[in-house]
Amino acid sequence: MVTEIAKAKLNLALHVRARRPDGYHELETLFAFVADGDVVQVEPSEADSFTITGPFGALLSGEGDNLVTRAASAFRERFGGGAHAITLDKRLPVASGIGGGSADAAATLRALGVLHGVAVDEMFDIADRLGSDVPACLFGRSAIGRGRGEQLEPVAGLPGMPVLLVNPGVGVSTAEVFRRWDGVDRGPLPVDPRAGRNDLEPPARAIAPVIDDVLEALAASQGAGLVRMSGSGATCFALFEDVASRDAAVEALAGRGWWMLASYLT
Numbered sequence: 001m002v003t004e005i006a007k008a009k010l011n012l013a014l015h016v017r018a019r020r021p022d023g024y025h026e027l028e029t030l031f032a033f034v035a036d037g038d039v040v041q042v043e044p045s046e047a048d049s050f051t052i053t054g055p056f057g058a059l060l061s062g063e064g065d066n067l068v069t070r071a072a073s074a075f076r077e078r079f080g081g082g083a084h085a086i087t088l089d090k091r092l093p094v095a096s097g098i099g100g101g102s103a104d105a106a107a108t109l110r111a112l113g114v115l116h117g118v119a120v121d122e123m124f125d126i127a128d129r130l131g132s133d134v135p136a137c138l139f140g141r142s143a144i145g146r147g148r149g150e151q152l153e154p155v156a157g158l159p160g161m162p163v164l165l166v167n168p169g170v171g172v173s174t175a176e177v178f179r180r181w182d183g184v185d186r187g188p189l190p191v192d193p194r195a196g197r198n199d200l201e202p203p204a205r206a207i208a209p210v211i212d213d214v215l216e217a218l219a220a221s222q223g224a225g226l227v228r229m230s231g232s233g234a235t236c237f238a239l240f241e242d243v244a245s246r247d248a249a250v251e252a253l254a255g256r257g258w259w260m261l262a263s264y265l266t
């Protein structure tokens with residue numbers, strides 16, 4: 001049995017540069033990863049099975065359209081390896097801008113790679129076909145993403161930086177948020193992510209105004225540095241200068257009914 005953590009993905013900045021003829025958008029984004037996430041367990045088995053557990057498991061179906069089973073099918077088509085029993089412990093909210101299904105798919109590929117001696121480097125083309133964020137999640141370390149987000153350039157991250165993720169409990173459709181982007185190119189990714197933006201914040205806030213409340217509450221937290229929405233939302237994050245101020249923010253925000261994850265960047 002191989003266990004892989006599907007680390008939550010953050011976009012420390014996300015600049016949308018153009019709409020593409022293929023319906024996707026040209027991005028420049030700074031990916032970072034959080035130490036915690038969903039947990040994927042894979043073991044060889046007589047027959048394929050897929051079990052979903054965890055606090056957010058009930059929101060998913062085990063049917064064929066799940067990215068985990070699609071990743072496993074794509075792996076087998078390419079590398080063989082037989083049948084597997086796969087368990088997904090869904091600890092992170094779904095459709096929430098922090099990787100979710102993409103991270104689960106990448107963790108599944110990594111686990112299958114360990115079981116069958118396939119290096120991560122050999123699986124990027126499969127990852128690319130599974131979704132725009134899957135290559136970044138397969139890489140699993142800080143990187144700048146260009147193109148759809150799949151062209152990766154490794155960068156030094158902020159390992160150990162305390163982070164708080166907050167989701168107000170509304171699922172937001174990535175496709176709809178991109179569709180509502182106003183088409184204005186506001187310029188490239190700066191070297192310092194604090195000078196950057198998430199261009200998907202305005203369209204996501206129009207769909208889910210509660211994102212404003214989350215961003216405001218995080219910005220008002222003592223010791224919070226960078227405060228931003230991740231991906232297409234609705235999860236927002238704050239980076240903190242120390243663990244004590246992060247944990248104080250958790251206490252201050254408790255009682256608002258929001259999902260929170262106190263963790264650190266890897």
Ligand code: C5P
Nearest residue numbers: 023024025027131132148149174175178
């Ligand atoms: O690649 P993935 O299937 O995860 O993307 C989900 C949706 O998000 C796409 O169908 C598209 O509408 C939107 N998207 C986009 N531009 C990107 C990535 C995603 O428009 N670079």
